[in-house]
Amino acid sequence: MVRAPCCDKMGMKKGPWTPEEDQILISYIQKNGHANWRALPKQAGLLRCGKSCRLRWVNYLKPDIKRGNFTSEEEETIFKLHEMLGNRWSAIAAKLPGRTDNEIKNVWHTHLKKRLKQYQTKPVTKHNPKSKSKIKCESSDNISTSQLESGHSSSSTTGNIPSRTEIPEQTPMSPQPSSSEVSSITDVNIATTDREVNNMDIKAENMEYSWECFPEIDESFWSDAPSSDNSSALPLNFEGVPDEFQSQVPSSSIDHAMEPDHGYVQNLDDAMEFWYDLFIRAGGEQDLITEF
DNA sequence: AACTATATCAACCGCCTTCGA
């Protein structure tokens, strides 16, 4: 048995909002806030369901909503975040102040996806941020149209990115950056969801669009960070790191590196360096480095 | 001018997670 949509309840209005309804909703929220969306329409005198009210407020009426065309910087940010996060629109929206997940989703499906397809046809050059580590770059040829259609990035099509339900809880979100901070594409902070942490900073310096400059990263890259005062996340399941590489690093070394003030893993380069460093200190063989 | 195809975007739907009883 299929649950009836909440708006199907008697008397609930659907469809586009009128200016009068908007005004009622704005006035009510300005006076009373929105502690309970379900009760709000009745209290405000609106013939709408709570969900509809919430959506209208969040996507359209909220004072800090930025309307109008996306700047090229915003589009580039969406590109890069989508590459890393997949279709996690709310997480992407969290990095674009004033933009809503719905808006970003629409923009993606309308023209950004087309642009991505254009990049797909461009030849890919290997990019290696550090000579000592060969980052695995995925050729654009390996990205199927269906993957693009589904909005899944190359990393998420490896089967490593768990669904939302599998993502472990994280520490509270750090403060959001200002729009000027976000507009700088060379320093993109990643938040995986509103509730998750910004515990891993990625410096996407000088990156080309799309997947080619990213190593394969599974979701645990962002979410497996141990809770500690050190806000840096450790890529303990970093896919670019061979198993034998990881297995030779004693946990004590990892624990040591995780202690505050060691400054590990502020970006992808540091992530690679982190493993390199631990591996060497653990007596790893230099030759293995070239394998990754 | 009329019609059709395509693009855009606001809004809805259903599922999942969280939280409190």
Place this chain on the structure above:
DNA sequence: ATCGAAGGCGGTTGATATAGT
């Protein structure tokens, strides 16, 4: 531990606008 209510999210739809013929 269980259950239901509520909030939140991503996918999808449908109305409208615009471009093309």
